[in-house]
Amino acid sequence: MISQFAIVLFDGFAFGMLLFVLSVGLSVTMGLMNFINLAHGAFGMLGGYVAVTLMRQMGMPFLAALPCAFFAAALLSIVLERTLFRRLYRAGELNQVLFTIGSVFVAAAVATYVFGTVQQVIPMPSWLRGSVEVLGLRLNVYRIFIIAVALAVTALLVFGLERTRLGAQVRAAVDNQRVAQGLGMDVERIFAVTFALGSGLAGLGGALAVEIVGLDPSFGFHYLVYVLIVVAVGGLGSVTGSFVGAALLGIGDVAGKYFMPEVGSFLIYLIMVAILFVKPLGLFGKR
Amino acid sequence: MTAAEPVLATEALQKSFGQLQVARDVTLSLPRGARHALIGPNGAGKTTLINLITGQLTPDSGRIVLGGEDVTRTPVAARVRRGLARTFQINTLFPDLTPLESVTLAILEREGAAGRFWSNIATHSGAIDEAFDILTRLRLADVATRPTRTLPYGQQRLLEIALALATRPKVLLLDEPAAGVPKDESAVLFNVIAQLPDDISVLFIEHDMDIVFSFASRIIVLVAGGVLLEAEPSVVRNDARVREVYLGQGTHG
Amino acid sequence: MTNAALTPDPHAWLKARGRWSPFEIAFWAATLLPFFFFPSYLPLASQIAIAALFAISVDLVLGYAGIVTLGHAMFFGIGAYAAGIISSRYGWTEPLTGLLFAGLVAGAVGFIASFLIVRVQHLALLMITLGLGLLTYELANAMSWLTGGTDGLMGIDIAPIFGVFNFDLWGRTAYAYSLAGLFVGFLLSRRIVHSSFGLALRGVRENVRRMPAIGSEHRVHLQKIYTISAALAGIAGALLTQTTETASLQTLNFERSADVVVMLILGGTGRLYGGILGAAIFMIARDQLAGINPQYWYFWIGFLLMLVVLTMPKGILGGLARLAGRRDE
Numbered sequence A: 001m002i003s004q005f006a007i008v009l010f011d012g013f014a015f016g017m018l019l020f021v022l023s024v025g026l027s028v029t030m031g032l033m034n035f036i037n038l039a040h041g042a043f044g045m046l047g048g049y050v051a052v053t054l055m056r057q058m059g060m061p062f063l064a065a066l067p068c069a070f071f072a073a074a075l076l077s078i079v080l081e082r083t084l085f086r087r088l089y090r091a092g093e094l095n096q097v098l099f100t101i102g103s104v105f106v107a108a109a110v111a112t113y114v115f116g117t118v119q120q121v122i123p124m125p126s127w128l129r130g131s132v133e134v135l136g137l138r139l140n141v142y143r144i145f146i147i148a149v150a151l152a153v154t155a156l157l158v159f160g161l162e163r164t165r166l167g168a169q170v171r172a173a174v175d176n177q178r179v180a181q182g183l184g185m186d187v188e189r190i191f192a193v194t195f196a197l198g199s200g201l202a203g204l205g206g207a208l209a210v211e212i213v214g215l216d217p218s219f220g221f222h223y224l225v226y227v228l229i230v231v232a233v234g235g236l237g238s239v240t241g242s243f244v245g246a247a248l249l250g251i252g253d254v255a256g257k258y259f260m261p262e263v264g265s266f267l268i269y270l271i272m273v274a275i276l277f278v279k280p281l282g283l284f285g286k287r
Numbered sequence B: 001m002t003a004a005e006p007v008l009a010t011e012a013l014q015k016s017f018g019q020l021q022v023a024r025d026v027t028l029s030l031p032r033g034a035r036h037a038l039i040g041p042n043g044a045g046k047t048t049l050i051n052l053i054t055g056q057l058t059p060d061s062g063r064i065v066l067g068g069e070d071v072t073r074t075p076v077a078a079r080v081r082r083g084l085a086r087t088f089q090i091n092t093l094f095p096d097l098t099p100l101e102s103v104t105l106a107i108l109e110r111e112g113a114a115g116r117f118w119s120n121i122a123t124h125s126g127a128i129d130e131a132f133d134i135l136t137r138l139r140l141a142d143v144a145t146r147p148t149r150t151l152p153y154g155q156q157r158l159l160e161i162a163l164a165l166a167t168r169p170k171v172l173l174l175d176e177p178a179a180g181v182p183k184d185e186s187a188v189l190f191n192v193i194a195q196l197p198d199d200i201s202v203l204f205i206e207h208d209m210d211i212v213f214s215f216a217s218r219i220i221v222l223v224a225g226g227v228l229l230e231a232e233p234s235v236v237r238n239d240a241r242v243r244e245v246y247l248g249q250g251t252h253g
Numbered sequence C: 001m002t003n004a005a006l007t008p009d010p011h012a013w014l015k016a017r018g019r020w021s022p023f024e025i026a027f028w029a030a031t032l033l034p035f036f037f038f039p040s041y042l043p044l045a046s047q048i049a050i051a052a053l054f055a056i057s058v059d060l061v062l063g064y065a066g067i068v069t070l071g072h073a074m075f076f077g078i079g080a081y082a083a084g085i086i087s088s089r090y091g092w093t094e095p096l097t098g099l100l101f102a103g104l105v106a107g108a109v110g111f112i113a114s115f116l117i118v119r120v121q122h123l124a125l126l127m128i129t130l131g132l133g134l135l136t137y138e139l140a141n142a143m144s145w146l147t148g149g150t151d152g153l154m155g156i157d158i159a160p161i162f163g164v165f166n167f168d169l170w171g172r173t174a175y176a177y178s179l180a181g182l183f184v185g186f187l188l189s190r191r192i193v194h195s196s197f198g199l200a201l202r203g204v205r206e207n208v209r210r211m212p213a214i215g216s217e218h219r220v221h222l223q224k225i226y227t228i229s230a231a232l233a234g235i236a237g238a239l240l241t242q243t244t245e246t247a248s249l250q251t252l253n254f255e256r257s258a259d260v261v262v263m264l265i266l267g268g269t270g271r272l273y274g275g276i277l278g279a280a281i282f283m284i285a286r287d288q289l290a291g292i293n294p295q296y297w298y299f300w301i302g303f304l305l306m307l308v309v310l311t312m313p314k315g316i317l318g319g320l321a322r323l324a325g326r327r328d329e
Helices: A002-033 A040-058 A062-083 A093-115 A141-163 A165-175 A177-182 A187-213 A219-234 A239-259 A264-278 B046-054 B076-081 B099-111 B125-137 B153-165 B183-194 B209-215 B233-237 B240-245 C010-017 C022-030 C033-037 C039-064 C073-088 C095-117 C122-142 C172-193 C196-206 C218-244 C254-267 C273-288 C294-311 C315-323
Strands: A131-134 A137-140 B008-017 B020-030 B035-039 B061-066 B084-086 B171-175 B201-205 B218-223 B226-231
Touching: A002 A040, A002 A137, A002 A141, A002 A165, A002 A187, A002 A219, A002 A239, A040 A062, A040 A093, A040 A187, A040 A219, A062 A187, A093 A219, A093 C122, A093 C254, A093 C294, A131 A141, A137 A141, A141 A165, A141 A187, A141 A239, A165 A177, A165 A187, A177 A187, A187 A219, A219 A239, A219 A264, A219 C122, A239 A264, A264 C122, B008 B046, B020 B046, B020 B226, B035 B046, B035 B209, B046 B076, B046 B084, B046 B171, B046 B201, B076 B084, B084 B153, B099 B125, B099 B153, B099 C010, B099 C196, B125 B153, B125 C010, B153 B171, B153 B183, B183 B209, B209 B233, B218 B233, B218 B240, B226 B233, B226 B240, C033 C039, C033 C172, C039 C172, C039 C196, C039 C218, C039 C254, C039 C273, C073 C095, C073 C122, C073 C218, C073 C254, C095 C122, C095 C218, C122 C254, C172 C196, C172 C218, C196 C218, C254 C273, C254 C294, C254 C315, C273 C315
Parallel strands: B035 B201, B035 B218, B084 B171, B171 B201
Antiparallel strands: A131 A137, B008 B020, B008 B061, B218 B226
């Protein structure tokens, strides 16, 4: 019983870390620009398809496909940001919601056209398959890998935000955009770079997710809800918030579906609504 | 409440944002019919003080007394209904409503009739008359039925005041009513303010010292969140510390 | 000082805004055409009327009060199930009281939800409306003893309207009934829009920060309109249940919440007829394109959404109004 519980906790945490990589970029960009980008999940889907295609069609190794997924999503996001999204920064949240959700519909249709509606499978390298025994528990190797990648991403983000010039600018702009602009920062450029990095992370998350949750054209939509829960519950612009929110959601989701399959998802939504009722800005949100 | 008692008083208001103290020990009182000016360099905390008095911000300590009652914890809207109205430095209007609709709405809110959904707006003829009367007094009658966003900036500043007047205030706080208005137009604006009924107490923020000295009966000088001086215009004009604060500029323009 | 020729008469001006225009009368007359010219499309016409009523209910909160909602299907679905359950489980088959019951249940849930809604803004508001919608769906799914779960609610029986008009096979009664429901709901909404309460709602939408500064308890206004809107959405859902004699989880799903916002945006928000027009275009297009893969249907919906946001932020009616050089509300 105890070991069963520990396995669920482990699986849940791994799922949470996956959600963290998928959503942390959105949290930071939303905190920066207040731009509600519901297309964030679609960048994850793109990363997934890029990884699957590179590995299956071109025989690229998994570890090489991951950065490609990152860069593909980052590149596309730069193009879209420069041409389309930037027109919407002052357009009001309803227009942002509609436009980005429209682009999710389009992305799903394009994915269907190119790849069909079948579930994609990723050929995992042998060293990531199977499980290892740790403290008497059989743990899935791939899930350990995901946790390691997520922790590395967290470390990089925290280091980047705390120690680099761009990070300091991002923090200042999240705190107070007008002051940042007054200090002569080019907030738009900072945002464009952050947006690309955030979307790239979503692409990486999408590539990592294929093995765990599968990949089909509804990915951008299905995981959007999870991503939004993480961002809203964690609080805008907070890496810590996204980490905690994602871990809670991952564990809650896996545990709920395992122990209470009937009402598992119901509980997730209930808890989210309750948290937002008490703390409308999320657990770690500042504004 | 006796005649001598102030309509509005603040007692030792304190407010900090982190390390930054934006209001330190501010004690003021506004008698009935006052025409007081609030001046001070940029960043002195003038707008913050108005936000504290009206309830947009909550003070860390101190009290706000309106008409003899403690309103320190009273929500913004309830203070307005007790007679404390303000205007905003940056236009805070209803862009797609017409002035007539905006002012009528403020009157209906005051009368508690804004929640009625079963009768046409045109049936509230008393409120409509009053709204049109206010707009006429502020020379906005001709544009009363045009969407607010199409009005020239100067008229939008007047509408700010019209909205505040529609709440029938006892105390009116004007946050730079002429901000951004050319000098010749701002005289028109302040003539409107000068003609307000005598029983309304007015506290206004203004940077143009000519206007301050011709309209204020008393001047409060705010520096770094604290009151440096509160006195008659002639005293303020000759005060060495005030000159120093406005260094170089002198006290005149 | 004021020029009498230029100075408007405030009373006459405000009165004119609430007057019926010939276009409106012509429009409602045209809704009767399907009876005579397109009898085979009566079931579709009935679906359009129901979708239009739902869209109007969303317009009241989104278009007039500025509350962005991504979960309004919860009220549509609650109304649909309330009307279905009262018939199938309790044998109450009289339609008009069933409709009223569904409106009351949905309105009551809306009133409770409104306490959450008015507390939050921006992302949290989107997430709470979305979350409540998903939550209701999951709840209905889990409570299959009451709702029939994924199989839907079986055994709904609806008595003739006024004891006379049977729901016939060709959908004549169904359309007449749905259209009457839409018309009554529209009249009520029109009344609200042109009242002092409607003005207060537009005030909230135009500048929520100014409302407290004119002494308004605007949260009370928002709670009130949210409750009214929920009741109307519930009645729309009940109309669907009663005219089709089924109630399924589809009434509650996210697509319905999203579709209704799409209809509204397409037609134009904040003008009541926008929802009706959007519903008609959306439903007719979907009916005509029924053969194609739903994925491609959503491609066009997505494409249209992006196009409308970039080129016609006020919807078709807003675009037409601008072309006509006429400012209406």
